Amino acid sequence: MLWRDGAITPGTVAPLDHTDRGLTLGDGLFDTGLALGGRVAFEDAHIARLVASAEILGIPAEPERIRAAMRAVAGRGERLALRTTLTRGSGPRGLKPPEDAHPTLFITAAPSARSAAFAPLRLWSTAIARNDTSPASRLKTLGYGDAVLAAREAATAGFDEALFCNTKARVACAGTGNLFALFGATLVTPPLEDGVLAGIIRAEVLGLAAGCGLRAEERSLGLPEFLGADAVVLTNSLRLLSPVTAIGDNAFPGAGHEAVASLMAALRARVAQTCGVAEETVA
Numbered sequence: 001m002l003w004r005d006g007a008i009t010p011g012t013v014a015p016l017d018h019t020d021r022g023l024t025l026g027d028g029l030f031d032t033g034l035a036l037g038g039r040v041a042f043e044d045a046h047i048a049r050l051v052a053s054a055e056i057l058g059i060p061a062e063p064e065r066i067r068a069a070m071r072a073v074a075g076r077g078e079r080l081a082l083r084t085t086l087t088r089g090s091g092p093r094g095l096k097p098p099e100d101a102h103p104t105l106f107i108t109a110a111p112s113a114r115s116a117a118f119a120p121l122r123l124w125s126t127a128i129a130r131n132d133t134s135p136a137s138r139l140k141t142l143g144y145g146d147a148v149l150a151a152r153e154a155a156t157a158g159f160d161e162a163l164f165c166n167t168k169a170r171v172a173c174a175g176t177g178n179l180f181a182l183f184g185a186t187l188v189t190p191p192l193e194d195g196v197l198a199g200i201i202r203a204e205v206l207g208l209a210a211g212c213g214l215r216a217e218e219r220s221l222g223l224p225e226f227l228g229a230d231a232v233v234l235t236n237s238l239r240l241l242s243p244v245t246a247i248g249d250n251a252f253p254g255a256g257h258e259a260v261a262s263l264m265a266a267l268r269a270r271v272a273q274t275c276g277v278a279e280e281t282v283a
Contacts, residue, residue: 001080003073003107012108020104022087025095026143028104029053031084032237033200034112035074036275036282040082041237043070043274045200050086053139059088059103066105073109079281081112081238087142116239117283118264120254122246123174123234124159125223126150130173132166132195140197147175161234163247166195170220177236178202181221181229182214182259188229191218201235204270205263212262231257240283241267 002012021027031050034041047063047070054061066084073082089102128150131137150162154175162175171190173179178199180189187209190196209216226232232244232252241264243254255261272279 001073001076001109003069003109004105006069008072008076014106017090017104019090019092020087021089021091021097022085022104022142026141027057027097028059028085028087028142029057029140030086030142031082031140033070033082033084034237034240034271035070035077035080035082035109036271037078037277038075039275039277040070040074041271041274042200042204043067045203046070046084046237049140049198049200050084053141054086054103056135056139057088057141058097058101059086060101061086061103069105069107073107076109077111079112079114080109083108085142112238114283118240118255118268119242120245121160121234121239121242122158123161123163123232123244123248124154124157125248126153126162126164128153128162128164130164130166130195132168132170132172132193134195137166137172137195138192138197151175159246159248164195165223168194168220169222170194171223171226172196174234177234177239177242179226180205180233180235181226182231182233182257183229185214185259186217187214187259187263188217188219188221190221194220199235200237201240201267204267205233205235205241208263208266208270212259212266214259214263231260233260233263240264240271 091098154162172195245254
C-alpha cells in the first residue's frame with residue numbers, strides 16, 4: 001500500500017522524479033511505525049522525531065500533513081508496518097542542496113507479523129564501526145549501506161542481527177534497533193553521543209524501567225563489559241522488545257530473565273494503551 005500526494009494506491013509503484021535527492025544521494029529520512037487497530041503506536045513521538053531530524057538536515061516538514069498521511073494509511077488494516085519517507089525532493093547535479101526545496105513525502109504499508117513482536121534474537125558483532133562522529137548516526141537517514149553490509153554478514157554467520165560498536169570501540173546499537181544491558185537491577189543503554197538513534201521504543205523502555213524495579217542509566221559500554229551483562233534486549237518499533245539469546249558464542253537467558261519478562265509485559269501494556277487495543281492484540 002502506498003500513500004502519495006493525498007491518495008492511497010493498493011501497490012507500491014508510482015512515478016518518481018529520477019533526480020530526487022533521496023534516490024540519488026540518500027538525502028532524506030524515514031520512520032518506521034507500528035499501527036494496530038487503525039492507530040499508530042506513539043504517533044506523536046514518531047512525528048516529532050521526524051520533524052526534528054528534518055530540521056537538522058534543513059528539509060521542510062509539515063507535521064500535520066505527516067500525521068494525516070499516517071492516519072490515512074493506518075486505518076487501512078488491523079496490524080501494519082508503516083514506513084514514512086521524506087526526501088529533500090529533486091535538484092540539480094551536485095551535493096549542494098537547492099535553496100528552494102520541494103520535499104517528497106510518501107508512506108508505504110505492509111502487514112506486520114504479530115510473531116515478530118518480542119521474538120528472541122541472536123546478534124553478531126560486526127567489525128564495521130558506527131560513525132559516532134557523524135550527526136547522521138543519530139538520525140534515521142536513507143543512507144543504510146553499512147547496516148545492509150552488516151546484515152548480510154550476520155546472516156552469513158547464522159545470526160539474526162548485527163551489533164555495532166562505534167569508532168571508540170563502545171557498543172552503539174544493532175542494525176535495526178537500540179540495545180539495553182541488564183546488570184542486576186540496573187538497565188543500561190548507550191548514550192546518543194555514542195552514535196545512537198533516539199529510538200521511540202528506547203525512550204518508552206527508559207520510562208518504564210522504574211515501574212519494573214529497575215534503575216535506568218545511559219552510559220558508554222565497551223563490548224567486554226556488555227558481554228558480561230546478566231541479560232540483553234533489542235528494541236525497535238516493530239519488534240518492540242526482543243530478548244537477546246546470544247551474541248556470537250556468548251549465551252544470554254532471553255525472556256527467561258525476570259526483569260526482561262517484566263519489561264516485556266510493561267511495554268505490551270503501554271503499546272495496547274496508546275493504540276486502544278487489547279494486550280493480546282499486541283503479541
